Amino acid sequence: MTRPTEAQRTQWKEEGYLVLEDAIVGDELCRLQAAFDRCAAEAKSGWLERVEAGVQSAMFFDIPNPLEKDEVFVDLVDHPSWYGFLMDFSGDDLIFLAPQVRTVPPSPVSYVGWHPDVPHTTPLHMKVQIYLNDVGPGEGGFAYVPGSHRKGTGPFPAVRRIDSMPGHKVFTGRAGTAILFNSYGMHTAVDNRTPVPRKSIILIYEKWSRERYNSQRFTAIAPLCATRARRKLFGLEV
Amino acid sequence: MPHPDAHSLRIDAHVHVFARASAEFPRETSDWLPPDREEPVEKLLKEMEAHRIDRAVLVQIGGTSLEHHAYLLHCLKTYPRRFLGIGLIPPDIPSAADHMDRLTDGTGVIGFRLSSLGGPRDPLDRIDIRTFRTYPIWKRAAERDCVLWLYPRAGEAHLVPFLLEAFPQVRVVFNHLFICPGKGKFSIDAKGRPRVDTPVPPMTRYATMRLNQYENVTGHLSGHYAFSKEPWPYRDLAGWHSQLLRAFGANRLMWATDFPWIAEDPGYGPLTRLLDELLPDLTDRERADIMGSTAQRFLRFPSQS
Numbered sequence: 001m002t003r004p005t006e007a008q009r010t011q012w013k014e015e016g017y018l019v020l021e022d023a024i025v026g027d028e029l030c031r032l033q034a035a036f037d038r039c040a041a042e043a044k045s046g047w048l049e050r051v052e053a054g055v056q057s058a059m060f061f062d063i064p065n066p067l068e069k070d071e072v073f074v075d076l077v078d079h080p081s082w083y084g085f086l087m088d089f090s091g092d093d094l095i096f097l098a099p100q101v102r103t104v105p106p107s108p109v110s111y112v113g114w115h116p117d118v119p120h121t122t123p124l125h126m127k128v129q130i131y132l133n134d135v136g137p138g139e140g141g142f143a144y145v146p147g148s149h150r151k152g153t154g155p156f157p158a159v160r161r162i163d164s165m166p167g168h169k170v171f172t173g174r175a176g177t178a179i180l181f182n183s184y185g186m187h188t189a190v191d192n193r194t195p196v197p198r199k200s201i202i203l204i205y206e207k208w209s210r211e212r213y214n215s216q217r218f219t220a221i222a223p224l225c226a227t228r229a230r231r232k233l234f235g236l237e238v
Numbered sequence: 239m240p241h242p243d244a245h246s247l248r249i250d251a252h253v254h255v256f257a258r259a260s261a262e263f264p265r266e267t268s269d270w271l272p273p274d275r276e277e278p279v280e281k282l283l284k285e286m287e288a289h290r291i292d293r294a295v296l297v298q299i300g301g302t303s304l305e306h307h308a309y310l311l312h313c314l315k316t317y318p319r320r321f322l323g324i325g326l327i328p329p330d331i332p333s334a335a336d337h338m339d340r341l342t343d344g345t346g347v348i349g350f351r352l353s354s355l356g357g358p359r360d361p362l363d364r365i366d367i368r369t370f371r372t373y374p375i376w377k378r379a380a381e382r383d384c385v386l387w388l389y390p391r392a393g394e395a396h397l398v399p400f401l402l403e404a405f406p407q408v409r410v411v412f413n414h415l416f417i418c419p420g421k422g423k424f425s426i427d428a429k430g431r432p433r434v435d436t437p438v439p440p441m442t443r444y445a446t447m448r449l450n451q452y453e454n455v456t457g458h459l460s461g462h463y464a465f466s467k468e469p470w471p472y473r474d475l476a477g478w479h480s481q482l483l484r485a486f487g488a489n490r491l492m493w494a495t496d497f498p499w500i501a502e503d504p505g506y507g508p509l510t511r512l513l514d515e516l517l518p519d520l521t522d523r524e525r526a527d528i529m530g531s532t533a534q535r536f537l538r539f540p541s542q543s
């Protein structure tokens with residue numbers, strides 16, 4: 001298990017994020033991209049029907065129940081490129097909450113404004129966003145306000161244009177780049193003014209708590225959780 | 239200090255009136271617009287006067303052809319200081335620009351309502367607005383300074399930002415709480431008025447809330463009876479009102495009743511108190527904006543004098 005360096009620990013503590021370039025590469029990345037595209041193609045018609053019916057958004061497309069569709073998505077949850085980091089930041093007491101295997105269509109406006117995911121009253125909440133295609137400037141990349149995760153920062157202005165947020169940073173990167181961030185912090189996705197949809201996977205974790213423990217959440221993949229560590233991570237046992 | 243509301247016009251920014259179907263006032267008929275039904279402008283005026291509403295926007299109903307607009311044009315001509323009008327455009331018309339020109343030529347019609355944009359339904363398709371069926375309408379609206387009154391369906395909500403990006407000069411009013419109804423979710427309720435089965439907040443908010451960055455976009459606080467799962471005062475919609483206020487601000491929101499569908503339930507009078515019920519913490523200035531100042535400024539209603 002790869003643990004963060006002291007410099008990485010300091011950056012996480014001070015700025016609330018870490019970028020891991022080439023976190024997934026080579027055959028593993030190709031396999032992940034292929035599984036993403038195959039599952040997205042299978043789910044697309046259902047998504048379009050739900051968009052027409054007004055019960056799902058057209059502005060992002062999440063593959064439903066991805067962990068049940070391909071083991072490659074399950075293996076991301078405790079992937080060696082970032083699992084050790086998350087364990088370190090959570091005091092080796094981690095629970096996985098949900099995946100979002102997401103395609104974001106091009107649009108001159110982002111689907112979401114600046115926001116934190118949870119208040120500080122929630123146990124440490126962390127996300128890993130993995131780019132599945134190259135994301136350059138103006139291509140719908142993830143954006144974060146460094147340091148905004150710290151208690152007592154803010155209030156932050158309710159800007160109408162995403163690029164008006166003071167102090168923000170937009171994360172470009174090659175396919176296979178992973179961005180770890182503390183979701184107390186202000187974040188969003190920037191506008192994507194290219195014709196290319198942005199594909200990424202967002203994994204949601206928290207420091208383990210009784211409130212978040214739910215032994216039924218991932219029962220469908222229980223056969224893939226042979227180790228004690230994995231069963232705890234997926235909430236299959238305490 | 240004078241109460242801001244005391245000097246501001248109070249404007250009902252979206253209502254319908256119609257006459258019985260006749261040779262003078264031809265219109266389409268349906269189960270919910272039967273030929274003998276009428277909701278005359280005088281009935282609306284009586285309600286407005288009883289509740290100190292100064293002006294209103296009459297929105298065409300009962301057909302899209304020029305002839306179908308006869309009653310709307312009659313009302314605008316008869317009461318030129320009280321009303322502005324919004325017309326409709328036939329979906330398959332060869333020259334939308336000509337239709338728009340004829341209806342806005344000194345008539346009091348200031349714009350047109352669109353419920354379809356005619357673009358690709360698949361959000362992952364390449365978007366070229368020049369291929370949209372309504373592109374000529376947007377282009378003419380830009381040239382003629384017409385207002386577009388939008389009530390798009392959920393399957394087209396994602397197309398709106400592309401049009402706004404291309405036409406920043408076109409004034410746009412989103413109808414009915416920025417809700418974009420889903421396919422198959424329309425019905426007629428027991429009182430003979432539109433009913434829309436939709437989650438609130440709507441899923442289309444991901445396409446509409448961030449339109450607040452475009453200064454040419456405003457929206458209505460209206461249509462509550464059609465979306466709420468509760469009787470008046472529709473408290474299940476209070477949270478969505480607060481979100482719209484935070485996103486757009488009072489100077490981009492307009493109160494409207496959607497008369498006549500509310501004439502019996504809950505009645506015109508209660509709806510004039512809607513903001514007290516759903517946005518009780520507004521300042522006097524914000525209240526005056528939503529109750530009329532936004533519509534007066536954005537739609538360019540003549541001033542009181």
